[in-house]
Amino acid sequence: MAYNGVIYRPPLEADTFLLPITEGCTHNSCTFCNMYHNIPFSMLSIADVEGYLREARQSYGKYCDRIQRVYLVGADPFALSAKRLLERIALIRRYLPHVKVITMYARTDNIANKSDDDLSALKEAGVDDLYIGVECGLNDVLEKLNKGYCADETRAQCLRLNAFGIQHCDLLMLGTAGKGRCLECARASAALENEIRPHKILLNTMSAFVETQLDEDIRQGVFVPATEKELLEEEHEFLDRLKLPDCYFWAAHPLDVVKIEGVLCRNKQQMLHALAWGIDHLDKASISRTSRVGTL
Numbered sequence: 001m002a003y004n005g006v007i008y009r010p011p012l013e014a015d016t017f018l019l020p021i022t023e024g025c026t027h028n029s030c031t032f033c034n035m036y037h038n039i040p041f042s043m044l045s046i047a048d049v050e051g052y053l054r055e056a057r058q059s060y061g062k063y064c065d066r067i068q069r070v071y072l073v074g075a076d077p078f079a080l081s082a083k084r085l086l087e088r089i090a091l092i093r094r095y096l097p098h099v100k101v102i103t104m105y106a107r108t109d110n111i112a113n114k115s116d117d118d119l120s121a122l123k124e125a126g127v128d129d130l131y132i133g134v135e136c137g138l139n140d141v142l143e144k145l146n147k148g149y150c151a152d153e154t155r156a157q158c159l160r161l162n163a164f165g166i167q168h169c170d171l172l173m174l175g176t177a178g179k180g181r182c183l184e185c186a187r188a189s190a191a192l193e194n195e196i197r198p199h200k201i202l203l204n205t206m207s208a209f210v211e212t213q214l215d216e217d218i219r220q221g222v223f224v225p226a227t228e229k230e231l232l233e234e235e236h237e238f239l240d241r242l243k244l245p246d247c248y249f250w251a252a253h254p255l256d257v258v259k260i261e262g263v264l265c266r267n268k269q270q271m272l273h274a275l276a277w278g279i280d281h282l283d284k285a286s287i288s289r290t291s292r293v294g295t296l
């Protein structure tokens with residue numbers, strides 16, 4: 001099967017079976033993102049999805065029976081209607097009968113577009129561990145980043161997921177509020193996360209990638225990025241304020257200056273020490289860098 005989209009998957013899904021079901025992003029307008037430029041959102045036909053699963057079964061035979069987790073590829077495959085998702089999950093179960101968890105990226109508006117009955121049926125079908133692009137807890141910042149939803153909407157939709165027992169892994173970014181507002185942002189983001197109670201948090205650092213609006217905003221002086229020191233202080237403040245003992249915290253992206261990960265009830269102090277050490281000891285050149293232009 002030919003898949004024309006690019007594939008980005010969360011680092012924690014490195015060992016997961018990847019199944020393409022969509023290409024591109026329904027929003028494709030966040031100022032910091034160039035991941036799906038020139039890739040319009042589209043859905044693979046049910047025949048193509050079945051073709052991919054059949055090919056996997058033919059290639060890997062009985063090893064397919066060991067697969068317990070499937071990651072649905074695309075920026076926000078949760079945009080598909082519950083009916084379409086359930087049709088695809090039924091196919092997955094036909095070809096990979098021992099799958100327990102179906103995970104994928106979901107935007108807040110994807111969840112808002114699902115009824116309570118939809119969420120209940122999707123949970124029943126094995127949908128869990130949805131990756132949500134929370135980014136940060138400040139409404140005005142999310143508006144400037146053109147995220148397409150605010151923190152209040154994410155709060156409401158994640159609480160709906162919680163009510164149906166659908167766990168979520170929240171993705172947040174350091175530096176979204178720019179120079180001078182890092183601590184304010186850390187406090188708002190921690191308050192939001194403490195309320196919506198993800199079971200995993202993935203944190204990375206916002207970067208000005210080429211050909212993004214953010215890159216242009218920095219050139220024009222519309223957005224002034226925080227220094228690395230401010231970013232580490234934001235991360236320290238955010239982590240320090242989290243009250244989620246069972247939550248797994250991952251901040252080890254190549255864009256992160258200090259790489260840390262662990263379960264908060266066991267590793268929080270150790271991670272805070274690593275960040276404090278970074279704030280005090282990283283060399284002056286890297287600690288005062290303000291933005292990196294490149295691509296993922």
Ligand code: SF4
Pocket residue numbers: 025026027028029030033034035036075107133
């Ligand atoms: S950050 Fe996510 S939601 Fe925003 S444009 Fe990129 S892929 Fe789409």
